């Protein structure tokens with residue numbers, strides 16, 4: 001019994017190989033799991049995770065000062081509070097809705113078609129490495145108004161930034177590498193910011209450069225941090241969500257057939273993918289005061305991780321939680337990409353993901369394009385499925401065979 005074992009650790013190789021097999025035991029026997037090596041508490045029950053994310057008085061986002069700010073080169077949205085948070089959040093939301101969103105969807109479709117093109121005649125594609133990862137970066141660059149030619153460079157910098165945010169432990173060497181990536185990314189962005197201040201376009205960077213907060217424009221530092229914030233948040237989970245959606249549909253052929261017949265079911269399939277296997281598995285907070293969960297006191301000042309994967313499979317919140325079912329009545333599909341979402345894949349509360357509607361539109365657009373192209377889609381012979389990541393988690397690769405298109 002791994003969890004009863006006092007040596008159980010969420011930092012162990014066993015847990016990393018398949019965290020899902022530990023979630024029930026954690027929720028039942030160690031709902032407040034303390035990890036001494038990183039002096040942090042891990043909450044696995046839905047009710048507790050929801051409480052932490054919605055009780056903004058008792059739990060702050062201050063921990064992002066050490067986890068994100070160094071590589072973001074300034075404060076991210078989730079760190080902000082009060083009027084500043086409301087105003088800056090609104091600026092970012094505006095960059096992702098209405099006409100901006102409609103333009104982005106056209107660009108997403110074009111990017112996806114271009115990237116998949118070469119693979120159609122071959123009848124084989126690695127949906128993560130050949131398609132999803134480059135697509136996620138291309139799309140983000142389009143949204144920001146950055147040059148698509150630079151995508152490999154930006155992808156490499158992004159990896160360093162993401163590694164910093166999502167690592168539980170970093171060696172001094174890795175830390176240096178991540179900081180180098182962040183500093184180079186910042187140096188790449190500064191002249192762009194300068195240019196957009198003088199000649200703004202329709203892109204998100206221009207909107208950040210020209211928007212005013214309290215009658216004054218944001219500083220270069222504030223704009224840089226919001227750009228890197230959007231870059232990380234729109235890139236890191238995208239390829240994972242797309243690959244997980246296809247994996248679950250391949251593993252459930254009857255649901256795949258239903259989605260193929262009725263693409264309106266895609267929204268439910270995406271929402272259920274996010275509940276079943278959230279690409280962001282952990283959301284950190286800092287306790288502002290002593291708080292009791294399931295009889296255990298989490299002391300003021302402590303770092304708390306909400307375990308989103310475990311919470312989304314809590315039988316107290318979802319019936320038959322370990323079943324992938326796009327028709328589940330407790331999913332609330334229509335609300336799944338809004339503040340009223342049942343699942344916690346986008347977090348919840350004041351800091352709930354600003355990009356949720358964008359994420360849905362992106363994955364839906366791409367999946368609706370791919371499903372008819374990938375006829376008879378199945379795992380390639382000999383393919384071995386493997387996931388990686390503790391903080392963000394997704395397939396290492398997803399090699400698929402399908403009927404070649406000539």
Ligand code: 2IO
Pocket residue numbers: 064068076078165229232233236237280392
């Ligand atoms: C960027 C894990 C990439 C966010 C983060 C420091 C803040 C925030 C998230 C997501 C995805 C990241 N946290 N997006 O979990 O902006």
